[in-house]
Amino acid sequence: MGEKVKVVDVTARDGLQNEAKLVSTQDKLALIEKLVWAGVSDIQATSFVHPKWVPQMADAEDVAAGLARFTGVTFSALIPNMTGYERALAAGIRHMEFVIAASETFNRKNLNRGMTESLQLLKETTRLAERDGVVLRVGFSTTFHCPFEGKISSRAVLNAVRAAREIGPWRIALCDTDGMAFPDHVKETVSLLLGELKMKASDFILHFHDTYGRGLANTLAGLEAGVREFDSSTAGLGGCPYCPGASGNLATEDLVDFLEGMGYDTGIDLEKLLDAAEFACRFSSRPYQGHLLRARRAGACGLAPSVSA
Numbered sequence: 370m371g372e373k374v375k376v377v378d379v380t381a382r383d384g385l386q387n388e389a390k391l392v393s394t395q396d397k398l399a400l401i402e403k404l405v406w407a408g409v410s411d412i413q414a415t416s417f418v419h420p421k422w423v424p425q426m427a428d429a430e431d432v433a434a435g436l437a438r439f440t441g442v443t444f445s446a447l448i449p450n451m452t453g454y455e456r457a458l459a460a461g462i463r464h465m466e467f468v469i470a471a472s473e474t475f476n477r478k479n480l481n482r483g484m485t486e487s488l489q490l491l492k493e494t495t496r497l498a499e500r501d502g503v504v505l506r507v508g509f510s511t512t513f514h515c516p517f518e519g520k521i522s523s524r525a526v527l528n529a530v531r532a533a534r535e536i537g538p539w540r541i542a543l544c545d546t547d548g549m550a551f552p553d554h555v556k557e558t559v560s561l562l563l564g565e566l567k568m569k570a571s572d573f574i575l576h577f578h579d580t581y582g583r584g585l586a587n588t589l590a591g592l593e594a595g596v597r598e599f600d601s602s603t604a605g606l607g608g609c610p611y612c613p614g615a616s617g618n619l620a621t622e623d624l625v626d627f628l629e630g631m632g633y634d635t636g637i638d639l640e641k642l643l644d645a646a647e648f649a650c651r652f653s654s655r656p657y658q659g660h661l662l663r664a665r666r667a668g669a670c671g672l673a674p675s676v677s678a
């Protein structure tokens with residue numbers, strides 16, 4: 370059996386938060402059930418953001434209540450602020466993603482505060498998390514590129530991650546929010562962080578969007594730098610509110626197929642995962658954004674199976 374790589378499915382949060390069509394709580398839980406059935410053991414299920422900002426996440430408490438029926442799965446939720454933390458805690462969530470941006474402008478636009486304030490908030494959240502037995506993950510959006518500031522230097526990311534790690538021992542998700550990262554930049558950033566900070570490769574999670582079709586190339590760069598945990602979204606759902614036309618997150622089925630094909634062990638059953646992807650397609654008003662479903666089940670994407678030479 371190959372080396373283990375963990376796949377964290379974020380469809381129910383990142384995948385759906387930009388979808389205009391509201392997805393019912395029942396359908397979100399049905400998708401989660403299919404993912405669990407396929408063997409996905411880490412799922413980001415919702416976001417405790419104010420429904421005024423993200424109406425799709427207005428049912429965060431209801432989704433959280435529905436998770437109790439699944440066993441052996443780590444469920445997490447995103448929290449944008451202290452209210453989000455309190456709501457998530459009350460809903461029984463014990464793994465939370467604290468978001469901050471590697472770019473000052475994106476932090477202000479997305480979270481309405483500067484990075485210094487975000488770090489202060491991380492300090493307060495850390496104090497509560499340690500009290501409440503909550504595990505945080507610090508997600509740095511725009512790690513490689515910002516739609517407003519352009520390329521983010523690996524030095525800037527180093528400083529931001531160092532500041533976060535001085536506050537708490539949390540694992541760090543490096544997120545390519547607009548899908549503009551390139552493999553050499555991914556490798557350079559991860560290598561710099563590993564070299565300069567007292568962190569292990571297992572302290573990092575990589576989160577790629579596939580806007581420009583570079584999600585798998587960037588995954589390979591992350592693997593080569595030693596990272597063994599990746600976020601993705603079933604059927605490639607997702608996007609970025611600041612990047613109109615952005616196709617979506619790297620598709621979970623594409624990622625799993627890629628990893629398994631390279632000899633890694635994800636513990637995920639690809640056929641069952643394709644069932645989940647087929648189901649997830651109905652949540653989007655756009656055509657299917659991944660690759661594998663089209664190649665393996667053309668009919669599910671509204672395409673007639675073709676006979677090729």
Ligand SMILES: [Zn+2]
Nearest residue numbers: 383544546576
């Ligand atoms: Zn994302």
